[in-house]
Amino acid sequence: MHMDYHSPLFFGYLLGVIHLLGIIAALHALFTVRTAQGAIAWAMPLFFIPYLTLIPYLIFGARSFNAYIKARRQANQEMHVAMASLNWRPWVEEALAARASDSYAALRAMPKLSRMPCLANNQVELLIDGKRTFEAVFEAIEKATRVVLVQFFIIHDDELGRALQQILLRKAAEGVQVFVLYDGVGSHSLPRRYSQRLRAGGVQIHAFATRRGLFNRLQVNFRNHRKIVVVDGLVGFVGGHNVGDEYLGANPKLSPWRDTHMQISGPVLACLQESFAEDWYWVTRQLPPLILQDNYPDDGVLCQALASGPADSKETCSLFFLEAIHSAKHRVWVTSPYFVPDEAVFAALRLAALRGVDVRVLIPSRPDHKIVYAASSLFAFEAVRAGVRMFRYQPGFLHQKVVLVDDDISAVGSANLDNRSFRLNFEITLLTIDKAFADTVERMLNEDFANAREITVEETEATHRLQQVGMRIARLISPVL
Known part of the structure; x- marks a missing residue:
């Protein structure tokens, strides 16, 4: 039977299909969105005005949330089994010292909230704004002799991004193992040639994706927003900066950019490496090298890494x-x-x-x-x-x-x-x-x-x-x- 695409009957069928898909999507939202407010915010418009909200739900909604979380948890478990033989957690003394702290005791839920322990004897330094932060990061990478782990939500192919690229290529040429992870959506404007040049120079670089293929491009949720750098297991960095000239104040509409990072050394670097390893293992199903130092100065501070994400059993x-x-x-x-x-x-x-x-x-x-x-x-x-x-x-x-x-x-x-x-x-x-x-x-x-x-x-x-x-x-x- 030939269907006239301009007939009222065709449009009636089309509207009916859209409303049916809207009802299905609304039910999906009710069962998968984590909060009641979020579920209602999606379900109501999907039910009543699906022709306006179906496509946004495909892009922003909790599509295949449970399947992804299950797969991610399985990958994390596999990684921890692979790590178990490394015996790389000599944490007992540092953890006991941290638990004896009255200040840490005030945060009564923290020992169970984070899967990573609070550890004593770390050294920390505050890095205020982009110039100071990237000077410190590049200086640490310049001294690398074994392994450099780099993870950012955004890497741009601009002056700062190319400076990072050059120093990583130089260290890889010296025989240092370099691992780079960036978010596929956060770094959507990063041209392929940027990664290709790093790979050609011996750097291992991958985009973080919740799923592979075209649909990941449509899925802007479940992004990897972490910013981690660890050099030789000796010095690490976390904070708010990404790799882009705007973080140095290059965007006139947002300049001067105000941001904060931290430089860390000590046993808590094991936790930063563990967080990086979980993300790297999800993408590659391989474990990056993990380096721990044997001893630390006794006059350091208590630190606890809190690596959080949608795969956690708790929020x-x-x-x-x-x-x-x-x-x-x-x-x-x-x-x-x-x-x-x-x-x-x-x-x-x-x-x-x-x-x-x-x-x-x-x-x-x-x-x-x-x-x-x-x-x-x-x-x-x-x-x-x-x-x-x-x-x-x-x-x-x-x-x-x-x-x-x-x-x-x-x-x-x-x-x-x-x-x-x-x-x-x-x-x-x-x-x-x-x-x-x-x-x-x-x-x-x-x-x-x-x-x-x-x-x-x-x-x-x-x-x-x-x-x-x-x-x-x-x-x-x-x-x-």
């Missing part, structure tokens, strides 16, 4: 923020480029303010994503009305992810205060328990607050009606941002 990242906020006795300072917390974290911040804790959140004054910025603004206004002090950083774009709790607990890493970091991305955060280092973080943040404008209660009430509508629409879709 590790959001639970970490909850534990940090709830443990605070007199101070919680947080900086994040995106302020779209879930209900639990948002409630914890407001409750902390109500019980007299000095709660401050530093966010950007310039948007790099307008919808997220609008949602952040609404959350910020509600937080101010609840007694949380909200600040907008003025000089340039704020991208750092830093937490400071009381006098000796601080955290620097890749995780933002949003649903994507809480539940969809692979993140790495380094928790440090040390008063001297926390004092350094405090001095840095005090300077940031001095360069910020506090959001007033009057400002929250003076918003134009049209702006309020826009912010509320952005908040409605915040669970899926």
Whole structure:
């Protein structure tokens, strides 16, 4: 039977099929999206207006979430079995020393929340902004003699990206084993020739993908947002920077770029290597070389790596923020480029303010994503009305992810205060328990607050009606941002 594609009957069938697919997708969302808010945010429009939401759901939704998580967990298990014979965890003394700390004891959930132990005798240094960070990273790589592990969410083929490429090619030519991992979606603009040149020079480089083939291009969720560099098992780096000239302030709209990284040495580098190894094993089904030093100076600080992601049995990242906020006795300072917390974290911040804790959140004054910025603004206004002090950083774009709790607990890493970091991305955060280092973080943040404008209660009430509508629409879709 010949179907007339212009007939009302054809369009009726087409609409019927779209609505049927919408109902199926809505049911899929209800069963697979991790939070009730996110499930409703997808299911309702899929049910009522599928012709507008089916394609976005294919791109942003929790498609094959359970299958991917199961496969990822299986890969992690295989990797840990492969690692078991290496006997590379001489952690007993460092772990016992960490457990004896009163400050660490305040974070009562942390020993069970992170699968990696808190370890004593680490050395840490704060790296403020891109120039200082990449000088330190390149200097460490220049001294490499055995193995370099490099992982970033974004690598650009620009001046900074090519400088990294050159130093890695030089070290590979010297016989150093070099392993590079970047996110396939985060680095979508990275040309193939960049990787090909590194491979030709002996560097092992791969893109992280949740699944292979065309469909991974459509799947922007479950991205690897981690930033890790480890050199010879001697020195490592984590923080907020990616490899791109904009992180050095090259984008006039966002310059000067404000970001924070950390340089680390000590036993906790084993945990950074383990996190890298899990991601590398997922992509290649091979284990990279893992190097541990034999002994460490006794005068170091306590550190715990928190490698979180959608394959965790718990919602590790959001639970970490909850534990940090709830443990605070007199101070919680947080900086994040995106302020779209879930209900639990948002409630914890407001409750902390109500019980007299000095709660401050530093966010950007310039948007790099307008919808997220609008949602952040609404959350910020509600937080101010609840007694949380909200600040907008003025000089340039704020991208750092830093937490400071009381006098000796601080955290620097890749995780933002949003649903994507809480539940969809692979993140790495380094928790440090040390008063001297926390004092350094405090001095840095005090300077940031001095360069910020506090959001007033009057400002929250003076918003134009049209702006309020826009912010509320952005908040409605915040669970899926």
